[in-house]
Amino acid sequence: MGQNQSQVEYWNSTPGQKWIRFEEELDKVFEAVNDQLIERAQPIKGERIVDIGCGTGATTRAFAQRLGPAGFVTAIDISEPLLSRARGRSSEVLASTDYRLIDAQTDTIPGDLFNLVVSRFGVMFFADPVAAFKNIRSWLAPGGRVVLAGWAAIDGNPWFEVPRDGAVARLGPPDTSDPNSPGPLGFQNTNYVTSILAKAGFSDISAERALTMLRHPGPVEAVAALAANIGPSARIIKKYNGTSKDVEEITAYVVNEFRKFESDEGMLIPAWLNFFSALNSTPDRQ
Template identity: 40%
Template sequence: MQSANYEQAEFWGKSENGAKWLTYEDQLDHALAPVLDLVLDRAGLSGGQSVLDIGCGTGVSTLSAAGQVGAEGRILAVDISQPFLDRAAARSAEAGQSNISFQHADAQTFEFPPAQMDATISRFGVMFFSDSVAAFVNIAKALRLGGQMTFAAWGPLADNPWFRVPHVAAVSRLGQPPRVDRYAPGPLAFHDIDHVTGMMAKAGLSDIQAEAVPVGLASVDGADGTATLCTRVGPAARVIDHFEGDEQDVQAIQSTVAEEFRQFQTGADLYIPAVINLFQARRSE
């Protein structure tokens, strides 16, 4: 049976742009570390818990959660991309973690063992569902009564230069690609807190909490390195791909982005300001 999120499975599992998240794994883990710290801090995981990691990617969130629940706990890591899971499993083996299992699945429809998990976490793994309400309902079934889900998503584009600056630079250079529904599955689909909490309520979740949290995303080799990274992945990369931009276009876009990013330099430090929407809720029935 074809996945309800077939297009996402194709993008993250088979496309060149999706594969870039493997290529730039270390840089992305470094840049986005404050977001993972936020998720884990709010989730408050403890020893012996069973945790479901939705959209685990290449495994940095999974490994961190495994460390927090300890040998007596367990992590079930789920992703729609088999290449990501393969890499996450390799990292787990390298770290000697024995309390992690991996599942290639569409979390919107996969039949998780019911009421087995104490908590669900996700760092940027929940904005891609074709039916978010159905996904929330399905994920909640995996939780024990009172179990909590904690997930992070990007806030509005205007508040996130990491996305906005490269996107504007790419559009200025190559043109505006066809516009899509601002709530369509994608990195910024959960930018509107009220929209998301409304879907969570519709899914029957309780104790819903949401907050726009300012964070600073770590630079990767200064303005130039960070510009390279966020031009190669994310909205700018999609614009470049749509217009079949060449290397000259890429270099011009990166140069513009690097110049914009230098405004965030403070002494030897460079952090890109970001706003992350942090959501929490519980299964009540």
């Protein structure tokens, strides 16, 4: 059994498949994160790109779109249902995309080396992050780069904080765990992540905590249903075997709290994210 077996089970079962159920809403809310990744990565035509933990493929398509018909993006994930949904949407972009069931911590990607590795919220789940990033570095050509997005701490991040508070009030506290342990908030500590990248052999490592506005046309109910069903609140609901009534009450709490983010342009939710970038200056596989 692989070290990431619990994540494989999670992302292939009902909780992970919420990323399909709420796909439309998620794609809208997190589109701004793709923009941020593209701005930081500056992909250029002809580059070979990997998207780690691609889910239903929104980031893969955003990069592929940016590269045009000559582009090539390999998207990897440990969840077959999410990959299959992403594959089904590959004709939406002209660039060539390739979706593979691959564990980023342990598996090789056959074929030529890559120029750029990107990930939107897909690299915080490794049981052994140093081993994972050593493996990821082995896919990169010399000079290849990684550009990653993760969540900053929950405090001040209403996207997670509000549903978490609603779930705690209704059901009880989450399990106490190491803040760096694998999960949606596993990359909240920038020093921890930069030390992982350094131990994995990357150079020119940088980390930036940046404010991003998440956007959604509304109504608030659609956004609240999504927020209450993923991330830390979903994990509390799972811990206490929450009923549909509990989920309804938590969602009502989120609706109420999220009303303050309604604007003439729809919902505008401030989010603190951590962006990391690094280079592979030493070739590993030649």
